[in-house]
Structures are given as C-alpha cells and as structure tokens.
Amino acid sequence: MTRIDIERLTVSYGAAAVIDGLSVEIPAGCFFTLLGPSGCGKTTLLRTIAGFAQATGGVLRFDGADMTHVPAHERGIGMVFQDYALFPDKTVFDNVAYGLRARKIDKKTIATKVGAYLERVGMGAYAARYPAALSGGQRQRVALARALVVEPRVLLMDEPLSNLDAKLRIQIRESIADLQREVGITTVFVTHDQEEALAVSDRIALMNRGRIEQLGAPEEIYGRPLTAYVADFIGAANLIDVTLVEAANAQGQARVRLQDVELLVAANGQGVGNSTCIAARPEDLRLAEAEARAANGVRGVVERRRYLGNRVTYRVKLANGQPITVDEPGRSGGRREGQTVTVMFDPAATMLVAR
C-alpha cells in the first residue's frame, strides 16, 4: 500500500494554472475521490499523479519517494479510463496479459494471474473475446482487471463510470468498491457525480478552480459543508444571506438575523465576520402553520407545490423575496399554493458557511 503526498503542486498550460499550489496527503489504502465540476482540475491532478501531465511546480511523492519527474511508465500505476481504452486488436486475455508481458513474466504465471483477475471481475468466460464484442460494463471490468493484474502501487480512475447507463453505473461502482477493499490498493477516483463519490469514497476532495475546496469523509462533506460552493455542489442546499448577530457560543451555535427573526444555526467553525450566509438542505427544513410562532421559524408564502410520490417539494417565498425549497416526506403534503406558512430551521442542520 502506497501513500501519496502532494505538496504545493502547480500545473499550468501556458499562462493558466489548472492546478494552483495544491497540497494533499492521500493515506495508504484509501479510496480517495476527486470530485468537482468539469474544468475544476480534477482530471489534470489525476493525470499529474499518473505522469501524463507535467507538474510545473511542487512535489509528488509515493511513500516519500519523489515521483515528480519519473516517466509515467516507471511509476507503477494502474489506470482505468472513461472510454475503457481497451486495445481493440487484442482479445480480453491479451489485454489483461499486456502489462505482465511487458514485465517479462513467464507464460504460466501470466496465464494463472490473468485467469484469476478475470474471475475476480466476473469476466472469466470472456477471455477469448475481442473488446468490440463486449458491453460497456464488461469492457470496464476487463479494464479494471488489466489495471490491477500488474499489482500497481496506486490505482487511478478517470471517470470510469461516466459512459455507462444508470443501472450499470451502480453495479460497476459496487464492484470497484468491493475490489478496492479486497485488494487494499490506494485508489484515486475522479468523478463529477456526487452520489457516486458519496457512495464509494473513504475521503472526498471537492475541487474548485484548481484547488481543494473541502476535504473530508463523505459524511463531513455532505453534513458539514464549509463553503456555499460545497453546500451547493453536493446535494441541494438553500443558500440564504443573513446578518450575523452573535458568533459561536459554547454549544457551537451562532445567532443570525433573517428578516425580522433571529435564528440559531450551527456555527460550523466559521469565525466572526467570516460569513453572512447559511446553508440548509431542503430535507432538513419543515413547514408549520403560519400561526404557530415556533422558535427558529421564518414566515413565507407557498408559491409552488410539486408532488413527487415519496415526498412533496415546496417553494416558499419569504417576505424579502428569497425563495426557499422545502422537501417534506410523506405521500400527501397538506399545504396549498398561496398559503402562508412558517419555515422551520433545525439549528443542528443549518450551517453557517463561507461565501
């Protein structure tokens, strides 16, 4: 198992820095996901770890050994690509055997190893086929076997599920996660799909403009977004501008003013004056009767009601015009459009975030 250390890494194409002084430590055996929208630099970071993109500054280490300028083919990586990248003129067996043959391993060992890894990804019966005769999901399984059979130090995956349809995506995702835990290999996984990232990762680095916006376990990224960007990118979030009345108290709660009421929210580690924005997920909000002047509630009018089967989603407009989305579970949401309601904020699930 290999630990990856990245220190002040910069990758520039011409004048534009795609990766901008980024530092991160990827622990040995970790399933580490780089998440972000297109153009955020996640693929460039992966390709720099692989050696396909050149760092213009900073250091990359595998287990302490400087890899920054080691050629890609000497880094001992396994790579899985979005478009599978199987060799079209070689059979499944020959594809998987390719890396072993390059290592001049004897034929018998190759046959055993290739067979074992094809079994592992459930493709044992397809050894003689050509890639063209396989479905997308099967191709990606073969590509996974091909990357793992050489027992690389790190496994790098560049949006491996993006070309698959929804159902297969979940299947292959689970296979990848299972296999990664079984082999215990340090894995860097690139995706723009938040659900995918939440489902499989030990740690997620959410990237924005060549930097890591927030790094943490899936629960932290979803449950404790530190910035408006993170809250908005992962899941849905109402981002509401507020005035800070009182910074974090002993319970880690802050007091903010929204229109004419004061709300208690999670201070979320934000310092004084750092933020005047709160993030609340639609499923963490509740609606109450307008007359019920409960604590931590703000009045508004139901502007739109959408029935979605297992829940009802409302758009509520506050007096200042701010729209708020509220998801209420249950099959029969009782509010009508035009009704005045109170939006209830859960102090534990409403986060002060940086804009």
Next chain:
Amino acid sequence: MSRRAPTVWIVLSALALALLVVFLVWPLFNLLASSFATGKGTGQTGWARFFSDAKYLTAVGNTLILGVIVTASSTVIGVTLAYVTARFNFPLKALVAILPLTTLIVPEVIAAQTWLMLLGNNGIVTRSLGNYGIDLPSFYGWPGLIIVMTFIYYTYVYIGTLAAIKGFDAQLEEAAQSLGTSPGRSVLHVMIPVVMPAILASSLLVFTLVVGNFAVATLLGHKVLLLSVLTYITFNSEMGSDPIMQSTLASVSIFIVAVTLFVQRWVVGRKRHEITQGRGAAPTRLTGLRSALLAGAASLVVLISVLPLLTLVVGAFTLTRGPVMYWGQFSFASIERMLISAPDPLLNSLRFAATATAIGIGFSVIVSYLVVKKKNFLTPAIDYLAMLPLAISGTVLGIGLVITFNTGFLAMTGTASIIVAAYVIRRMPFGVRNASSTLYNIPSSIEEASISLGVPPVATFFKVVLPVMAPAIAAAAVITWTTTVAELSASVVVYSAGLETAPIQIFRLIDTGLTGRASAYGLALVVMIIAPIVVATRFFKIDLFQSR
C-alpha cells in the same frame, strides 16, 4: 509525457522537418530564386522576358481559359450526376458506383492516348466516319483538351458533391416545404447553399489539376500553347544552359495554384455551415420515360468514362505496323515485344514505385503520428509542408528537384533516387491524409493505458498504435501505389535514359505515334494498378475509400 519521451518525438519532428525542407522547400526556393536571376545571354531576368514575350502570356491566358471551361463543364456533369444518383433510383444505377474507380485506375496519359485512338487523326471513329465522307473537326487543340479533361476530372466533383448531398439533412428541405416553399425552390434555396462549399472545393481542386495537367495538355494541346507544356519544353531545351525561364514559368504556375487555394480557403471558410448529421433523403424511384432518359444519360457518362479502358485492351491486342493500327485484326505481337525485348520500363516502374510507396508510407505514418498525437512547436510546420505537394504540379516539382540536386552534396540527377524522391514527395499528402484521419479516430487513452502498464512511449507506438492502424496503412499503401505507379509529370522531368518508367515509355511511344506498342504498356500499367486493389479489397477486405 515523461521527461525523456518528448526528446524522442522532438528529434523525430526535427528530422522530418529537415527532410521536408531539403526535398521540398529548398527545390521550390531554388525555383523562385532562379526566376529572378539574370540570364547570361539575355541580360534579363526571367520575369522581364516573361512579360515581354507574347508567347508566355498567351500560354497563361490559354491555361486559365482551359481551367475555367473544364472546371465549369466538370462541375455541371459532376453535380448533376451526384444529385441524380443521390435522389433517384433508375435502372443501371449500380454502374455509376464504379466511377470513382475509373479515375484511379486509368492514368491521365492513357486516357489521352485512348481518346486519340478513337478521335485522333488516325482514330477508329475518325476513319470509319471518314469512309462515309463525314469529316470530323480535328480533335487536337481545344476540343480534345476540353473533352478529355472534363471526362477525367468530373469524377472529383461527383465524389465530393455526392458525399455532401448524402450528408445533407433532408428534413431541412421538408421544413422548407412545410413553410410553404415548393419542392423545386426548396432544393434551390435550402440544399444548394448547404452543399455549395463542397461543390466549390472540388471545383477549385479541378481547376488546380487542369492548370498542372501535363499528359493531356502535351499530347492533345497541339498548337494551343499551355503553361505546363511550355514549362516542359523550356526545360527540355534549356537543360544545362539557362534554367531561368523554366523557373519563371514554374513560379507562375505555383502562383496561379496558390491564388486558387487562397480563394478556396476564403470562399469555403466563409460559407461553411454547421450541419448536424441528419437523415438523408431516400432516393425516389423513377419510372417511365423519365427513368429511361435518366438511365440513358447516366449510362452514357459512365460509358464515356470507361471507354478508354476498352479501347486500351483492344489496342493492345491489335495488329500494328509502325504507327498504323489494323483495327479488327488481332495479334499478340505488341504484348510479346514488350515482355520479351523491352520489359525494362515495367520493371523500373515496379521497382521505383514499390520503393517510393514503402518510404512514403513509412514517412507518412511517422509524420501523421507526430502531427496528430505528439504536437510540439515543429509539428504545425510539418503538417503544412506535408500537404504542400498537393498544390504543386508534377512538372514544377520535377524541375525544382532537377535544378537542386543536379550537383552538390546530394547529386541525384541521373540516378533512380531522384525518381523515387519525386514519387515520394508528390504522393505524400495521400498517405498523410489517410494515416492522420485514422489516428484522429484512435483515442489517446489506449496509448496511456499501455504506458500506465509499464511500456515506454516509443514501444507503445509499435505495440499498440501500429497494430490498430494496420488496415488503414494497408489502404493508404494501395492508394499510394496506384497513384505512384501512374505518375508521369514529375518523373518525365527528372528521369534519365535507361530509367524510363511505364508511363514515361507510354508517353514517348505516343509522341512518336507508336500507339499499338503504347497500348501494350498501358495495359500492363493498368494491370499493375488494378492488381493490388483487387487483392486488398477481395482478399483482405480493406475499404479503400473509407477516409476519402
């Protein structure tokens, strides 16, 4: 890539660029430079003589007029035929599909020759009509030039336009009709503007080909002065003494083609429309008189296009005595004589073309790989130079090579190497275009997959990229071979005695009126062209036209 890898590709790029500079840029530069030199005898630069002698200006004028006429007639025939085949079904339509092949397998010199065998002073048609007292006007000069070139070049317009019409989304026409436009007007106002760039591009290509044409111009031009003929004549008579005028004329031809290509870029670039690949129109089945007329007209065009081939076969087996052909009396004498006493031109053609194809394809693959996959600061120049020969006529290239490699550290004149060099340079764009279009379709990720598995970049090229490219390389090799073995205009300038190739031999035999013997070589040449095509398409199932 890794730190060491770029140096490999940059070294290769520098090498490729150096070769292109030595064998292409330098000769062209010499050509232009010597057109500005002052002649020893005359004390004038080539340009001063060019503008003071009416002969030269007439030749340029004639060339331009011929270019415009042939371009117009080729466009009319090519576009009409393309539209009719794309939109209608009629009897004998399958015949039209063989058209692209005819230009490929009938070299221009043979087309010119066989037309003469039919309509020349001693032609079959001329003489049989003469027997009935009907005197045809002379085929030499304008009529022959226009007719023969039109039937050689209209296929370029046909192929280009057909592809565009098939790619045109017929729903656009339906949209126009749903908005109240009549079917005829919707073709005029909706389809024509969209396919126009393709038509213009192929028409202008025809124009450049006419300007550069050597074989037909020389054999049929007769008293009509043409630039390419005059260039060749000047070259032949001035060889060794005063190469200034030939360089001037060659420069004029380069200038004309350069202007044409510039116009093409400008027009086509301005008028390009983004077309999402739509649903092509299903051809309408025609019946009755219209179908019979269409079938008749299309078959006539096809028949005229394949006529040279038929004439050639008959001519090769016809009894001859000197220039006289005894039509109707068959004999193996011409074939025997060629194979037994003078097979050298055929052997030369095989040797030179095979060498040139091997070198050319190797070079093209490397150049394409650099240009498509390993871009660096040198590759744009390589890309541009590799396509440059498309814009230079064979005669011009040949003269450039001769004046450059006559002496000096690379004295190739008089050896086979200069013929091979001319072949390689002239046909390089075909190979590069073929190889690049395949490479664009090979995702870079398979190379990265190989590298990630521990195989260094150069080894990866051989283990992964080359095998995937193999079918396309084979196709490119066949196309390069067929066009190389038929090459005349550059090789006839650079060859020396004893190194005649089949096309050169045919050209010389026709020039001396020995049509029967020329037919024998012509037949052998066509066989050399067709054999690899048949082998490739029949036995290896290679799609020769995939990247056209």
